[in-house]
Amino acid sequence: MKLGLVIDLDTCVGCHACAVACKQWNTSGTTGPLTDYDPYGENPAGVWFNRIRSYEVDDYPNNKTVNTPMSCMHCDDAACVTVCPTGASYKREEDGIVLVDQSKCMGCNLCAWACPYGARELDEDSGVMKKCTLCVDRIYDEALPVEERQPACVMTCPTSARFFGDFDDPNSEVSTLVRERSGYAMMPEVGYNPVNKYLPPRQRPKAPTIEKKEAATGQTLIGKWMKRQKDAFNDFGKGAR
Amino acid sequence: MHPALSVIFFTVTAGAGYGVLFLLGISRLTGLTPEASPDQATVMGLVGLALVTAGLISSTFHLANPKNAWRSFVRFRTSWLSREAVFAVLFYPLCLIWLACDWFMGNTALTVVLGLLTALFCVVILVCTGMIYAQLKTIRQWHTALTPVNFVLLGLLLGALILGFMLASQNLPLSRLVSVALGLVIISALAKVIYFYWIGQPAGPTINTALGFTRATVRLLDVGNSSDTFHNKEFGYQVDKVKLIWLRAISLTLMAVLPLLLISGVFGPVGSIALLIAVLSAYAGVFVERWLFFAEARHVVNLYHGFQRT
Ligand code: SF4
Ligand code: SF4
Numbered sequence: 001m002k003l004g005l006v007i008d009l010d011t012c013v014g015c016h017a018c019a020v021a022c023k024q025w026n027t028s029g030t031t032g033p034l035t036d037y038d039p040y041g042e043n044p045a046g047v048w049f050n051r052i053r054s055y056e057v058d059d060y061p062n063n064k065t066v067n068t069p070m071s072c073m074h075c076d077d078a079a080c081v082t083v084c085p086t087g088a089s090y091k092r093e094e095d096g097i098v099l100v101d102q103s104k105c106m107g108c109n110l111c112a113w114a115c116p117y118g119a120r121e122l123d124e125d126s127g128v129m130k131k132c133t134l135c136v137d138r139i140y141d142e143a144l145p146v147e148e149r150q151p152a153c154v155m156t157c158p159t160s161a162r163f164f165g166d167f168d169d170p171n172s173e174v175s176t177l178v179r180e181r182s183g184y185a186m187m188p189e190v191g192y193n194p195v196n197k198y199l200p201p202r203q204r205p206k207a208p209t210i211e212k213k214e215a216a217t218g219q220t221l222i223g224k225w226m227k228r229q230k231d232a233f234n235d236f237g238k239g240a241r
Numbered sequence: 242m243h244p245a246l247s248v249i250f251f252t253v254t255a256g257a258g259y260g261v262l263f264l265l266g267i268s269r270l271t272g273l274t275p276e277a278s279p280d281q282a283t284v285m286g287l288v289g290l291a292l293v294t295a296g297l298i299s300s301t302f303h304l305a306n307p308k309n310a311w312r313s314f315v316r317f318r319t320s321w322l323s324r325e326a327v328f329a330v331l332f333y334p335l336c337l338i339w340l341a342c343d344w345f346m347g348n349t350a351l352t353v354v355l356g357l358l359t360a361l362f363c364v365v366i367l368v369c370t371g372m373i374y375a376q377l378k379t380i381r382q383w384h385t386a387l388t389p390v391n392f393v394l395l396g397l398l399l400g401a402l403i404l405g406f407m408l409a410s411q412n413l414p415l416s417r418l419v420s421v422a423l424g425l426v427i428i429s430a431l432a433k434v435i436y437f438y439w440i441g442q443p444a445g446p447t448i449n450t451a452l453g454f455t456r457a458t459v460r461l462l463d464v465g466n467s468s469d470t471f472h473n474k475e476f477g478y479q480v481d482k483v484k485l486i487w488l489r490a491i492s493l494t495l496m497a498v499l500p501l502l503l504i505s506g507v508f509g510p511v512g513s514i515a516l517l518i519a520v521l522s523a524y525a526g527v528f529v530e531r532w533l534f535f536a537e538a539r540h541v542v543n544l545y546h547g548f549q550r551t
Binding site: 043053121186 | 242303304305306307308309310312313314315316319320321322323326373376377378379380446450451452453454457458459460461462463464465466468469470471472475476540541542544545546
């Protein structure tokens with residue numbers, strides 16, 4: 001098994017609900033708490049497993065807002081595991097989930113330095129490294145109804161932009177989505193082979209803008225006539241070939 | 242990267258200690274310290290070991306959870322930090338046995354062999370320290386063979402100057418050691434200049450490859466957090482360009498130019514005063530160099546925080 005997430009950048013609206021659900025579930029989960037150092041104060045910094053950033057892609061008038069939720073990609077070639085001297089950071093054989101054993105970590109930060117995706121955050125309070133567990137304490141919990149055995153972020157997403165499943169199974173929902181929607185990995189050139197994939201925004205026609213309307217209607221009669229002649233001239237003889 | 246003083250002090254000081262012990266280790270064979278009596282050699286070795294120990298103690302201040310530090314020996318097979326830890330611990334008995342042999346038995350074949358073994362360990366440990374940084378594909382300013390080369394050269398340079406000072410203050414002949422130090426000053430300054438040139442070349446991932454939008458411009462709109470994060474504190478460190486250039490010049494002057502002038506005899510005969518100044522200057526220069534090594538490193542996660550390239 002190779003468990004991971006697919007995130008649809010076309011439908012994500014950047015509401016941060018997944019990050020909040022993650023924090024709520026995991027703060028009392030196996031690697032909790034997700035400490036906040038100054039929760040009600042000036043600078044409420046703290047540990048999150050999932051962060052959402054928003055970007056503007058391309059230039060006006062083709063620009064688009066893209067929201068990118070990012071958590072651990074549970075990489076196939078995870079250097080965060082091999083650099084760890086204590087053996088606290090490990091990747092599970094059976095399902096590929098990358099975890100930190102809180103009782104072994106010495107808080108050297110080396111794994112966080114090795115991660116290209118910013119998925120690991122040191123808990124300054126307990127002095128150990130924390131990261132996304134893919135809700136390992138939900139997805140196998142037989143006390144939960146089958147449809148709820150999914151990561152908290154996937155359960156909560158209001159636009160259903162997140163999918164959880166087994167990438168080793170070619171017919172799983174995640175594999176199908178990646179195949180049909182050209183799912184891709186972020187920063188592949190670093191060579192970590194991240195398992196999580198992102199679905200690119202769909203291509204849509206440009207939304208009409210004021211400039212375009214003016215360009216369409218603002219022409220003089222004589223200009224339109226000249227353009228018609230020019231087009232006819234350019235098209236002349238094309239059919240013959 | 243955030244330049245943590247504990248790590249800078251550790252790498253510079255322990256590096257200097259390993260440098261001293263490397264040169265002492267090969268000195269019986271190469272005649273670097275002729276006429277040093279067993280007593281004198283042992284004391285100089287203990288000074289080197291003291292530097293190493295001060296550095297190692299400082300390194301534990303960097304750990305957020307030092308009570309688990311003993312576990313760092315288990316991933317020897319894959320982790321350079323683990324290898325460094327294992328070798329650093331094995332180093333102590335080896336080095337102490339060698340120094341004891343030297344002290345009790347003087348210059349015998351066994352002493353020479355143990356000395357060479359200790360010297361080998363010194364280089365291996367310095368390479369391990371360099372590789373902790375050089376193995377990280379996420380930081381292109383570190384991910385280069387120049388990193389371990391640099392750690393070894395600067396450790397040996399400081400070691401040579403310190404050993405030279407110790408010889409001079411005991412009125413022992415030091416002409417060979419000074420030639421070695423001269424060579425080290427020149428090579429390590431060259432290596433550093435090549436490094437500065439090399440990291441100036443644009444390379445590595447960009448904001449486009451980081452997000453997968455390679456056919457259009459990408460700009461950060463909202464980083465998603467309103468207060469500090471681990472990423473800002475650890476990876477967000479930045480120094481302005483002008484300050485960087487000044488610091489590079491200061492570091493090269495202190496670690497190479499001034500010691501070069503002092504030990505090449507430009508300011509008169511090379512005595513213990515000249516060597517003391519050279520040691521202090523080079524130590525300060527390498528300290529600045531190590532600070533820059535961290536401050537100039539730009540982790541790829543910064544791309545997600547709006548950097549166009551690293
Ligand atoms: S995303 Fe980072 S923390 Fe997660 S497996 Fe990959 S390298 Fe490790
Ligand atoms: S911080 Fe903890 S998990 Fe990460 S490399 Fe160090 S010991 Fe391993």
